[in-house]
Amino acid sequence: MTTELWDQEAVEEVKVGIEKLPPSARLEVALSVLEWTVGALPDGSRALLAEEAGKTVDAAISWVRRSLAGEDVSGVPEDLVDELFEWSDELHVVDLWQLFNALIACVGVPAAKTSVPTALNTLSACYDVIRDCEGLEFPLETPEEEVLTAQRANANCMAAISKQKEIVDDAIARNLGR
Known part of the structure; x- marks a missing residue:
C-alpha cells in the first residue's frame, strides 16, 4: 500500500495535538477542518454540492x-x-466520497465523547x-515516491496539510493556553 503525503507530513503531528485536546x-477541530475543506473545494467540485x-x-x-x-x-x-x-x-460525486465519509464519522457523535480516532479519521478523509x-x-x-512527489507539488494538497496543522495548533492554544 502506498503511503499518502498526509500520512507522512501530518498524521503524527496532528495526532499528538489532538490527543492533548x-x-x-476534538470535534471543534473536525468541524473546522470539514468547513475549511468544503470552502477549499475547486469550483467544479463545489458545484456538485449545489443541489x-x-x-x-x-x-x-x-x-x-x-x-x-x-444538544442531544x-x-x-x-x-x-x-x-x-x-x-x-x-459516481457523479466520486471526487467527494471522502467528504461524506468524514461527515459519517462525526454525525451523531456527542462532543464530550469525541475520540482521537474519530478526529483523525475526519482529518485524513478531508x-x-x-x-x-x-x-x-x-x-x-x-x-510511493511518485505519489508523494505529485502530492507535494500540488499547492492545494500542501495547503490542506498546513491548514489542518494550523487548526490543531489554534485549538491547543485556546484549550491549553499555549
Whole structure:
C-alpha cells in the first residue's frame, strides 16, 4: 500500500495535538477542518454540492454544530446517515466520497465523547477529498515516491496539510493556553 503525503507530513503531528485536546475540542477541530475543506473545494467540485448533495452536507454539518452546542444528538435521523452513505457511493460525486465519509464519522457523535480516532479519521478523509479533487488518486501499484512527489507539488494538497496543522495548533492554544 502506498503511503499518502498526509500520512507522512501530518498524521503524527496532528495526532499528538489532538490527543492533548479534550473531546469537545476534538470535534471543534473536525468541524473546522470539514468547513475549511468544503470552502477549499475547486469550483467544479463545489458545484456538485449545489443541489441535493449539498443539502445533505449542510444537514450533517448542522448536526455536528448541534453536538458542539451541547444538544442531544442521539436522534440524528437515520435517513441523513443513509444519505451520506449513498452519496459516498454516487459516481457523479466520486471526487467527494471522502467528504461524506468524514461527515459519517462525526454525525451523531456527542462532543464530550469525541475520540482521537474519530478526529483523525475526519482529518485524513478531508485531506483525501482535496487530493481526489486535484486528480491525484493513484493506482495501488504506483511507486510511493511518485505519489508523494505529485502530492507535494500540488499547492492545494500542501495547503490542506498546513491548514489542518494550523487548526490543531489554534485549538491547543485556546484549550491549553499555549
